[in-house]
Amino acid sequence: MGTTQLESVPEPKYWHLKTVLSEALDSEFSVGEILPNERDLAARFGVARATLRQALEQLELEGRLQRRRGVGTTVAPPRMGVAVGTELHVWPGAPGDAWQPVDCVTEVPAAAVAAALETGADEPVHTVRRSRVTHGQRVAAELLHIPAASVPDLSGIDAPAGVARARAVLRELQRLELEGRDSAVELGSARADDAKELDRLPGAPVLVVTTRYLAAGRTAALSVATYRADTCRLTFGDSGNVEIHEDPHRHAS
Amino acid sequence: MGTTQLESVPEPKYWHLKTVLSEALDSEFSVGEILPNERDLAARFGVARATLRQALEQLELEGRLQRRRGVGTTVAPPRMGVAVGTELHVWPGAPGDAWQPVDCVTEVPAAAVAAALETGADEPVHTVRRSRVTHGQRVAAELLHIPAASVPDLSGIDAPAGVARARAVLRELQRLELEGRDSAVELGSARADDAKELDRLPGAPVLVVTTRYLAAGRTAALSVATYRADTCRLTFGDSGNVEIHEDPHRHAS
Numbered sequence: 001m002g003t004t005q006l007e008s009v010p011e012p013k014y015w016h017l018k019t020v021l022s023e024a025l026d027s028e029f030s031v032g033e034i035l036p037n038e039r040d041l042a043a044r045f046g047v048a049r050a051t052l053r054q055a056l057e058q059l060e061l062e063g064r065l066q067r068r069r070g071v072g073t074t075v076a077p078p079r080m081g082v083a084v085g086t087e088l089h090v091w092p093g094a095p096g097d098a099w100q101p102v103d104c105v106t107e108v109p110a111a112a113v114a115a116a117l118e119t120g121a122d123e124p125v126h127t128v129r130r131s132r133v134t135h136g137q138r139v140a141a142e143l144l145h146i147p148a149a150s151v152p153d154l155s156g157i158d159a160p161a162g163v164a165r166a167r168a169v170l171r172e173l174q175r176l177e178l179e180g181r182d183s184a185v186e187l188g189s190a191r192a193d194d195a196k197e198l199d200r201l202p203g204a205p206v207l208v209v210t211t212r213y214l215a216a217g218r219t220a221a222l223s224v225a226t227y228r229a230d231t232c233r234l235t236f237g238d239s240g241n242v243e244i245h246e247d248p249h250r251h252a253s
Numbered sequence: 254m255g256t257t258q259l260e261s262v263p264e265p266k267y268w269h270l271k272t273v274l275s276e277a278l279d280s281e282f283s284v285g286e287i288l289p290n291e292r293d294l295a296a297r298f299g300v301a302r303a304t305l306r307q308a309l310e311q312l313e314l315e316g317r318l319q320r321r322r323g324v325g326t327t328v329a330p331p332r333m334g335v336a337v338g339t340e341l342h343v344w345p346g347a348p349g350d351a352w353q354p355v356d357c358v359t360e361v362p363a364a365a366v367a368a369a370l371e372t373g374a375d376e377p378v379h380t381v382r383r384s385r386v387t388h389g390q391r392v393a394a395e396l397l398h399i400p401a402a403s404v405p406d407l408s409g410i411d412a413p414a415g416v417a418r419a420r421a422v423l424r425e426l427q428r429l430e431l432e433g434r435d436s437a438v439e440l441g442s443a444r445a446d447d448a449k450e451l452d453r454l455p456g457a458p459v460l461v462v463t464t465r466y467l468a469a470g471r472t473a474a475l476s477v478a479t480y481r482a483d484t485c486r487l488t489f490g491d492s493g494n495v496e497i498h499e500d501p502h503r504h505a506s
């Protein structure tokens with residue numbers, strides 16, 4: 001018992017290298033600086049390329065490094081805090097919403113979306129695509145699924161497609177009384193279209209926030225938002241951000 | 254505009270294979286079943302081993318597959334919803350808390366933790382290690398940092414170490430009036446000791462939830478909780494879980 005339990009687990013070689021590299025990033029490199037190539041780094045630290053690559057992958061997962069095609073590996077800035085507050089009990093598209101509508105399609109959705117919305121097998125659903133920009137950077141992409149039954153008075157005449165259609169759907173949604181919302185966060189991988197929009201490679205790790213908006217006892221809208229996991233820290237709560245930019249894992253390691 | 258924007262991005266080969274594999278998992282395999290080895294799978298789908306491996310990695314990120322040392326690759330059960338509600342304005346260790354204390358150490362913490370707590374350079378901090386079990390599975394490990402100043406009346410005599418010490422620290426914490434809390438979720442990689450506790454390999458992707466508890470205008474406690482990203486979906490809000498077990502990304506892909 002006592003202190004030994006925190007210290008007694010042996011760490012693999014790449015893990016030790018990760019710690020050493022992390023300290024080198026702090027002391028020798030500045031944000032945005034390009035790292036030497038893998039061959040030079042492996043030679044400098046006296047490790048195999050495979051070990052080096054594992055350590056670099058860890059640092060990328062933790063948001064310390066960014067790898068971009070055609071640029072190389074650079075030192076990442078601290079992750080941005082992006083508010084995903086659950087206290088904001090308003091509909092998507094209400095004033096102050098951080099998301100910008102991009103597009104809208106209306107069709108029968110995939111089975112999983114229909115099941116989550118509890119819509120019938122042939123019921124059409126409006127899917128609004130939206131984009132979120134923070135500090136000048138596109139940080140998230142969203143598909144907002146709204147069953148046709150949630151916006152029965154929507155007219156197809158004045159805004160048949162595109163961003164105007166998206167705005168019309170969101171405007172109609174405001175007419176409902178919002179009864180509550182709940183959210184879930186999980187790890188996912190970037191779909192090709194999201195990846196392109198977020199300037200990432202397809203399959204890059206992302207944080208997927210699924211939010212269900214409830215009205216009249218049913219799911220009136222379902223948002224599936226994909227956040228860049230490399231640059232974003234999702235913040236919840238009512239009193240500002242948790243300010244712990246350095247790796248909080250270093251303690252006891 | 255219109256529908257084309259959602260459909261026009263070409264997808265890489267492993268991405269297509271991922272979709273095909275995902276359908277095969279649905280139709281041919283049951284939860285817990287072990288997949289054929291990589292050589293056989295690559296032959297069956299007519300792809301290179303490297304392409305197969307990329308597709309398997311994606312499915313692991315998305316929680317469809319689990320890879321365990323000595324077992325192989327198995328079909329994962331749906332992710333568990335684990336509540337991380339921000340509406341629960343109570344101290345850690347209060348009745349109903351889902352976490353079990355394991356251990357406690359008192360020492361001057363790492364610089365990043367001291368900075369987040371705004372403690373002085375030499376101020377000791379109690380670090381309580383806790384564990385969270387859901388549906389019989391250990392899903393998360395936590396380090397809860399509590400500055401000595403938050404629990405000034407703590408006596409070292411009756412519980413000098415271990416789980417009894419952890420309980421004594423938490424009990425003292427309850428004396429303060431909780432003014433608020435905020436949380437942040439980000440992607441991380443499992444530290445060796447957490448990995449062992451969570452039955453994962455070191456460096457496995459994890460969801461790190463950092464929560465700051467405020468009292469008397471300062472940070473009275475800081476929790477850094479590490480959740481298994483493969484099996485957990487973190488839920489927020491007041492009206493039950495978002496029930497979308499199937500990959501919500503399939504829509505429009």
